[in-house]
Amino acid sequence: MKLSTIVLTIMLGLCSHAMAQNKDITIKLVETSDVHGSFFPYDFINRSPKSGSMARVYTFVQGLRKEYGKDNIYLLDNGDILQGQPISYYYNYIVPQKENIAASALNYMGYDAATVGNHDIETGHSVYDKWFKELHFPILGANIINARTNKPYILPYTVIKKKNGLKVCVIGMLTPAIPNWLKETIWSGLRFDEMVSCAKRTMEEVKKKENPDVIVGLFHSGWNGGIKTPQYDEDASQRVAQEVPGFDVIFFGHDHTPHNTIEKNINGKDVICLDPANNAQKVALTTLTLKPKTIKGKRSYVLTHASGELVDVRNIIPDKDFMQHFQPEIDSVKAWSEQVIGKFANTIYTKDCFFGNSAFNDLILDLELKITHADIAFNAPLQFNSAIKAGNVTVADMFSLYKYENQLCVMRLTGEEVRKHLEMSYDLWVNTMKSPDDHLLLLANTRDDAQRLGFKNFSFNFDSAAGIDYVVDVTKPDGEKVHILRMSNGEPFDEHKWYTVAVNSYRANGGGELLTKGAGIARDSLKNRIIWESEKDQRHYLMEEIKKAGIMNPQPHNNWKFIPEAWTVPAAARDRKILFGE
Template structure:
């Protein structure tokens, strides 16, 4: 009897002890990235309904908060949010005295932390410094260094503490390739450290000072690839996840490619790696289950289970309260962007640009030459498949004509450098045809890559030229395809002569490496080659030229072509059908 009583007492004691154990806690970390002004389910450029958007993301976030508890949902943005739609341009440069819409939206949605992207930096100090101050949460960038102090210009990391008692530390970083694309005045006083070494140093500090339960990487840098130099990689998220122990989750972006994987780091630990791609079409979500433990009398948590997923929000119902809250901002931008600035007598298409001369690309080249009075102009299609229809042209249409806030520059280049620049462009663009049945274009299985869309390389590096007449022989090897016949005014073209060339500021600063790897100009010499740079963005000047003309009838120049035409014309027809279904 005594033995039974003792056994029962022990069992009850064990039971009560077990019942007193704290339960596991499940948290959800949600990332948006490369939103590019996609705040509302309305496209201010096309003036049509838009899939995705932060209004739809907010619907999902509010559902998660209601279902799981607000304290168990962590919301993070990964940069490139200040550029992409007319509403971004409006708040960056037109109504710049008002709170930036990108701050208003993120604050309303209750974000916990964010990083800065390269297109955010592209807006210039005046815009992004103001935006930083308007956010109600930390903006992170461990490798964005203030050259005066040699310390991070913004917070390197931030530990989020909520009512659940868990400490989640987020380390933010930005691709260090900024100087390859943007002129120094835009990022004056800053330098951008290589990501792996920066992550190691920051991880050591985080573990020592913060002692977090979960460590998250939030990197505006792609998975792998991009620009690779002796000192850094543009896309280093994979490398950091593998080589820097300590991360439980690595959220990344910049490359506009959906990604969901688990990699083992050098210590053998699994790291969840997620990229939701762009334009608020989906979110990346890591679900972590944490087990409580007591360490030196303090409650800590260990990771018991972790999973990652990409959640599509394209067709979710947009949150009505969100839309109502921002209705006046939406109306203001509609009124501004729908102003008519001129008229086109014919419809122009970017897709024509890939197969030869096009009215779309040649209109931009014509306007560049008119604005700068340069001898030659370079330009590439910046959108895969857009058009401006015949009829009234609005401010909104200008974002189809020219996607980015690049400035316009005039540079001094030799004839040889001009040819070599074009050689690299067409090497990125064209296949080397071995038979009439080959592809004309250099294609790849990249349909899910929002920046390549079927091309092997980025089409925004497919420069063609105005001011010269030339042929591109696609049967010749790389580096030998371009033959410049003459200046378009009939004068001879001389490879040893200096010419003035109109380019955008991205290209003038080395973007795409066409002037460095292609033309062979040392990077540190590019600045000295720039004769003039516009004080405002190129889109502004294009718009002013259209206003001045009133009515325009854009036509292709027919100053260059792919040869031999008995091969290239049928191949272009096949490739066009493959890419565009026509």
């Protein structure tokens, strides 16, 4: 080759490279959140196909990578992935020596970063610390602080650098309300800082040290609402978007509610805010276009266009390679979860729990009393519309019977505290009826909210009781609805007497605020009220009792009811039709 030809080839190559560098770059950021064990298009609980799954998400992401180039696609997860399906429980506690499926799946899919959810922390140090180490990408939590060093326990942020030349910074945070729900031993050595102030100091550090082209917030915290205290807000994503300049995009989650808005921050800049809700049914997708610029010989990029959308992946075909790769794991969990542990003589339904005594809720209450020998037990429905059918009962059915890995506790409460606890529960649950045509239940336009599903408030705080007989007069104002008649064994009920009360660990720690706001117990006194706590999760003990019984015939206690029945019975039928179409 002639020297002139060589020189010309080099010059053309340099020009081509320079032209490429001067072109606008379009990137796409994809967020999953609150996956809750939905890795595969199979529901291990109901033994049926599942619409949402990471297998479908992977098909979507691989399509983007093929169309736009893998270096222009950024894949992020926003926590609450270690809990929700039997497959999660299996890898957390049954075969903990194996790599967690939540690490294997995310690594296979090529995630770039992730954050931690409150249900991830709920699994305990031994599970989540191991999971952190198994991930092949950064796990983030700027406000998860090592209490001994006062430094972040995991990375506060990461800067993702790909071949496109961009520096994309992701700042991760978790809702600081963890101590309100989980006992300290689960998060020992940690503290959870308020999000707005943490975002401000982290943003300052990022701008000082990293000079990124794009800054993304990845927050396991809802939009606005939840618990609000003088120290923190549970759901603070909106406040961060508005009050902390610097973010181009904020991906969030935790509240299981689809969200797609553009917010103005205090400097008047637009911030795209997206929440794909839960169970890998949707993904949040942001498209950003950046224009290159050179200042003092240094190349950087300016954001010129940004858009956001929620993409429904429920009808996308699951990725065949993904499914084939994980088929051995799927088969192992199926074999474990389909083990028969007993029989039910009749079918029980969670939907019955909302309208009075129900066989479903009373079975749990019965077993709580049997296991603990407490005087009284509290429990709330943890599923909206689930059933365990008559016939063989399996390990998988236990995840319908009891959704979360809460432990079981016994507390000392006065009779007055028992009543006040129930007063707040029913105030969250039922309407104050002014006429026979009113609703019985406290309903709202929340059908798209996966945690409310038509109720104004969270149904997992709708506690009813066993061990006492009582009525709930829905014509009375809030705080005056519950009238306790007697102990269910016929003994008098005394508001000044101390009783032993069985509750789950979420409630015992102050979850739902029924014991604090409701019963009036100071939060720092709750720990001293606990006189017994189970070593394992409540589901384990419920399972053991069913195994012992062999055949069970769950029936409602009929120890409480809504009154006046002339109003409440027809109203219950109307509300049942609204909620369940029957």
